[in-house]
Amino acid sequence: xxxxxxxxxxxxxxxxxxxxxxxxxxxxxxxxxxxxxxxxxxxxxxxxxxxxxxxxxxxxxxxxxxxxxxxxxxxxxxxxxxxxxxxxxxxxxxx
Amino acid sequence: xxxxxxxxxxxxxxxxxxxxxxxxxxxxxxxxxxxxxxxxxxxxxxxxxxxxxxxxxxxxxxxxxxxxxxxxxxxxxxxxxxxxxxxxxxxxxxxxxxxxxxxxxxxxxxxxxxxxxxxxxxxxxxxxxxxxxxxxxxxxxxxxxxxxxxxxxxxxxxxxxxxxxxxxxxxxxxxxxxxxxxxxxxxxxxxxxxxxxxxxxxxxxxxxxxxxxxxxxxxxxxxxxxxxxxxxxxxxxxxxxxxxxxxxxxxxxx
Numbered sequence: 001x002x003x004x005x006x007x008x009x010x011x012x013x014x015x016x017x018x019x020x021x022x023x024x025x026x027x028x029x030x031x032x033x034x035x036x037x038x039x040x041x042x043x044x045x046x047x048x049x050x051x052x053x054x055x056x057x058x059x060x061x062x063x064x065x066x067x068x069x070x071x072x073x074x075x076x077x078x079x080x081x082x083x084x085x086x087x088x089x090x091x092x093x094x095x
Numbered sequence: 096x097x098x099x100x101x102x103x104x105x106x107x108x109x110x111x112x113x114x115x116x117x118x119x120x121x122x123x124x125x126x127x128x129x130x131x132x133x134x135x136x137x138x139x140x141x142x143x144x145x146x147x148x149x150x151x152x153x154x155x156x157x158x159x160x161x162x163x164x165x166x167x168x169x170x171x172x173x174x175x176x177x178x179x180x181x182x183x184x185x186x187x188x189x190x191x192x193x194x195x196x197x198x199x200x201x202x203x204x205x206x207x208x209x210x211x212x213x214x215x216x217x218x219x220x221x222x223x224x225x226x227x228x229x230x231x232x233x234x235x236x237x238x239x240x241x242x243x244x245x246x247x248x249x250x251x252x253x254x255x256x257x258x259x260x261x262x263x264x265x266x267x268x269x270x271x272x273x274x275x276x277x278x279x280x281x282x283x284x285x286x287x288x289x290x291x292x293x294x295x296x297x298x299x300x301x302x303x304x305x306x307x308x309x310x311x312x313x314x315x316x317x318x319x320x321x322x323x324x325x326x327x328x329x330x331x332x333x334x335x336x337x338x339x340x341x342x343x344x345x346x347x348x349x
Contacts, residue, residue: 036185065191068187071189072176072178072187072188072189073187073188073189073190073191073192074185074187074188075188075192075225075228075229077228078228
């Protein structure tokens with residue numbers, strides 16, 4: 001299982017502004033998965049859960065597993081889950 | 096004087112009255128056909144018509160029974176919770192799937208394939224999907240314990256349950272290495288029902304929640320499942336399938 005290594009997020013990092021996604025992409029898919037679990041994005045997930053790495057599917061690069069704030073686990077499919085009608089609900093945060 | 100009489104035959108005696116007047120009793124035998132069951136003394140009589148055989152009920156749905164899955168779920172033994180989101184429903188796991196004991200939990204989820212009511216059938220279906228996705232080599236040792244629940248689900252002869260079970264079987268054979276080969280000895284237990292429904296190309300009419308799979312035609316699903324069995328089952332898969340379903344044609348040899 002390959003995992004993406006990331007830099008430990010600074011606790012003080014907050015987004016400057018946000019906008020809605022207009023078109024689907026791999027990044028939008030991952031943002032959709034984080035937001036389904038109750039987080040803004042990968043940075044907030046690492047801040048809250050104090051983890052270095054997030055599990056991704058090696059074949060597609062999408063998020064595989066996330067732990068929610070109530071400590072239950074969400075498992076995501078290997079393929080795309082975010083439908084076109086859900087894309088406009090995905091928030092993209094800019095730091 | 097010629098009197099035209101309707102319905103009167105040429106061989107009627109001269110003393111007989113016209114059909115409109117009252118006929119003398121006992122002079123004309125009406126051939127009244129009787130209906131009787133087969134293989135009885137009455138069936139041997141001349142004016143008896145034998146009733147056809149009763150329906151065997153091969154396609155008739157069997158009544159569902161209480162499953163182990165429901166008992167576990169209501170007791171709270173299953174490590175799952177339901178979460179509603181914009182897309183519908185999603186299952187949240189209380190523990191990591193990788194740490195679950197597959198020997199005890201996977202057969203319980205497979206028993207839930209017999210469920211038809213919400214949320215049991217959703218939990219069973221989604222739970223199986225997640226466990227097969229993340230099981231890896233933990234699935235193979237549990238295969239013998241999954242056969243009875245699969246057989247029970249197929250024996251209910253419910254269209255929706257059969258569709259779901261077939262999709263689960265397709266996922267099962269590709270979920271890990273050697274699982275397809277491990278299923279070959281159990282074909283005689285799970286394929287007879289598929290033989291009955293193989294030519295049933297009717298639309299079940301129910302929507303399936305899986306976004307990837309919207310297939311509902313039982314005949315096509317059975318064909319897909321048998322092809323998946325053949326591809327993943329090794330050298331002996333085709334001959335074993337052919338033994339149980341003689342009308343099946345190979346997708347590899349042809």
